[in-house]
Amino acid sequence: MTRTPASADADTPAPAPSLWEDLVTAALLGTNRRTPRGCEPGARAPAALLDAAAAETLRRRAGLCPVPAAGRPEPAPQDPRPPLPAAAAQRLTMLLTDRPGTPGGRRGTAPDLMELLPQWLAAANARGFAAPPQSVPALLDAARGRTDLRPAALAFAGPRALWLARLNPDWRFALRATPGGGTALPGPEAAERVRRLWEEGLFAERVALLASLRGRDPVAARTLLASTWVTERAEDRLMFLDSLRTGLEAADEPFLEQALADRSRNVRATAAELLSALPESALAARMAARAATCVSLDRSLDPPAIAVEAPHECDAAMERDGVIPKPPSGRGERSWWFGQLVEAAPLGTWPARLGGRTADEIVALPVADDWQGDLQAAWCRAAVRQRNGAWARALLGAPTAPEAGGPGAVSLAERAKLLGTLQAGERAEWVAGFIATHGLSEAFQLLGMCAVPWAPPLGRAVVDALNIARDAGSYPWSFSGVMGLAERCLDPSEAGRLDGLLAIPDEPEDASPGAGGYWAEAFQRLMTTLRLRAAMAEELEAE
Numbered sequence: 001m002t003r004t005p006a007s008a009d010a011d012t013p014a015p016a017p018s019l020w021e022d023l024v025t026a027a028l029l030g031t032n033r034r035t036p037r038g039c040e041p042g043a044r045a046p047a048a049l050l051d052a053a054a055a056e057t058l059r060r061r062a063g064l065c066p067v068p069a070a071g072r073p074e075p076a077p078q079d080p081r082p083p084l085p086a087a088a089a090q091r092l093t094m095l096l097t098d099r100p101g102t103p104g105g106r107r108g109t110a111p112d113l114m115e116l117l118p119q120w121l122a123a124a125n126a127r128g129f130a131a132p133p134q135s136v137p138a139l140l141d142a143a144r145g146r147t148d149l150r151p152a153a154l155a156f157a158g159p160r161a162l163w164l165a166r167l168n169p170d171w172r173f174a175l176r177a178t179p180g181g182g183t184a185l186p187g188p189e190a191a192e193r194v195r196r197l198w199e200e201g202l203f204a205e206r207v208a209l210l211a212s213l214r215g216r217d218p219v220a221a222r223t224l225l226a227s228t229w230v231t232e233r234a235e236d237r238l239m240f241l242d243s244l245r246t247g248l249e250a251a252d253e254p255f256l257e258q259a260l261a262d263r264s265r266n267v268r269a270t271a272a273e274l275l276s277a278l279p280e281s282a283l284a285a286r287m288a289a290r291a292a293t294c295v296s297l298d299r300s301l302d303p304p305a306i307a308v309e310a311p312h313e314c315d316a317a318m319e320r321d322g323v324i325p326k327p328p329s330g331r332g333e334r335s336w337w338f339g340q341l342v343e344a345a346p347l348g349t350w351p352a353r354l355g356g357r358t359a360d361e362i363v364a365l366p367v368a369d370d371w372q373g374d375l376q377a378a379w380c381r382a383a384v385r386q387r388n389g390a391w392a393r394a395l396l397g398a399p400t401a402p403e404a405g406g407p408g409a410v411s412l413a414e415r416a417k418l419l420g421t422l423q424a425g426e427r428a429e430w431v432a433g434f435i436a437t438h439g440l441s442e443a444f445q446l447l448g449m450c451a452v453p454w455a456p457p458l459g460r461a462v463v464d465a466l467n468i469a470r471d472a473g474s475y476p477w478s479f480s481g482v483m484g485l486a487e488r489c490l491d492p493s494e495a496g497r498l499d500g501l502l503a504i505p506d507e508p509e510d511a512s513p514g515a516g517g518y519w520a521e522a523f524q525r526l527m528t529t530l531r532l533r534a535a536m537a538e539e540l541e542a543e
Helices: 005-011 019-029 045-062 086-097 113-126 133-145 147-157 159-165 191-200 203-216 218-231 234-245 250-259 265-276 282-294 316-320 333-344 349-353 359-364 372-385 389-396 412-419 424-438 456-471 476-489 492-501 515-541
Strands: 295-298 305-308
Touching: 019 045, 086 113, 086 133, 086 515, 113 147, 113 476, 113 515, 133 147, 133 159, 147 159, 191 203, 191 218, 203 218, 203 234, 218 234, 218 250, 234 250, 234 265, 250 265, 250 282, 265 282, 265 333, 282 295, 282 333, 282 349, 295 349, 305 372, 333 372, 349 359, 359 389, 372 389, 372 412, 389 412, 412 424, 424 456, 456 476, 456 492, 456 515, 476 515, 492 515
Parallel strands: none
Antiparallel strands: 295 305
8 A cells, every 4th residue: 555645744753843943942941851862961961062052153153155245336436526635535534533622521622523523514515525434424414313414424425425325224315315216316317217306215215305396497396296296295395395495486376275274283374474475465465454454644643653452353264264273272362363464464454544744753653552572573573584684673672772672673583583584684783783782691502693704894893792791701601602602603713802801800709719710711712712713724625
């Protein structure tokens, strides 16, 4: 009788476990319960198990067969830009290898090199240099740890950074920062490639693609966005819509008007904000009509004053145009609605509504019934949104005014935003006058709005104010933020003016103990940093 395969398998004994499996089982159960093959039971069994496992591990490794070698990666692309001068390359290595000191510890007189790296990268990119190949990994590590460095660091590192990013998962952020997974952005002629990347790319790639396309072809960017708008998630629609801030134009109005009916409140609010920045838009006209019914000139008073009648309700049409009906905690409904209407109305509404007066004359008018703060705060936001320099100057007022705030600026943040609407030279002149009158205690945010390096009048005002604070025996650490800004923003040519400030001054009786030494140390660090920045600029200019 012939055996069937099944009966043959049944009669075949099961294979004995391998030595390695036997050792693993004994290790899991314990040698007191199971003695591995070839080992004597007893106190020596654990050591014998480990010796047998070591020998078997070596035997298994020696018996491994090599796998076929992977293909070599494609060579890194060449960077056509000119190389850095030798001294500048050495400086870059110093900047990248610097490590911050102990948190909260005393800084001493040494410059903070990591804080100078963004400035160095901007200067190197402006001159069109290529990064030394050996520095690209350190540049990627620095950009990985500091998102503010990424645009400049990746631009400087060039195509080699993207080549390395494909080989190291820690650097994948570099691929996400460039549309197409690290490839060059599709050119204007590659319409099909642009469409495919838009429909199939990762979210970060799509955002970067839309932003780049918007910068060179606003119509194409808007058309691309409209092609998939109804299928996008609400949070994605919000991010994509925000890209229209770049190059915002009247041709964007029909698309933005459609977005006013979006299901997402945040999308509707952003669309309304963008439309209100277009003074000729239909939404701006609707908001102007609503705001004009709330504000009038009461000529029965002497002198004439602005009268305010805030809206009594927020209707559906107002909500569609971006007015948020529910106020934040502690804010009244009527003042909340009123502020939104005035903020969205074109500033050109008010001269005709208020007797043909200029912005300066309107801001100077008294406002009845304690509505001045709400009205002028809304005008501040409108001036920033509409980039209206005339209204910004009126609301800022003279920098030498007795009050630190202008006639309409309600906070340091508002003043800083108003300054952003002015040209760089006028901005620096205003802040210099403010510091000369009010000192540095409220100037930190204002200084952050000024172009780097600071204009000479602003630089002199800052140094003089620091000197006055030192002579007054003020706490030096109270000015550490301004001192840090001065190290990065003061023109290096101002270093010579600091020589007289390096000595430890005589401390007044009411001065903080040891303040003089701290001030001398801070001025020494400032001067050292300025001279280092001058040397960095010279190194980049070297042939």
